[in-house]
Amino acid sequence: MDKTGDTNNDGTVNSIDASSMLSEYARTATGKDxxxxxxQFYAADIDNNGKIDSVDASRVLSYYSFLSTHDDDITIEEFFNMAQ
Structure with a gap:
């Protein structure tokens, strides 16, 4: 797996990945392993801050929403570089 955001390694970054990130965040935020x-951790840590949280999931959802409404075929990295 080498695609940022693709936590389930199905070749697509989508809401399923965001959901798994939120589940992981909830699990670790409540002290569970x-x-x-x-x-998967490195794929999910979108902002590279060393943790998986709601910000990472939100970024995946933003990217997925963009792809769903545009014909552009860009990576998640390219998507966030456009915003800078």
């Missing part, structure tokens, strides 16, 4: 392996 992470269910993500290291590859």
């Amino acid at each position: 992470s269910s993500f392996n290291i590859v």
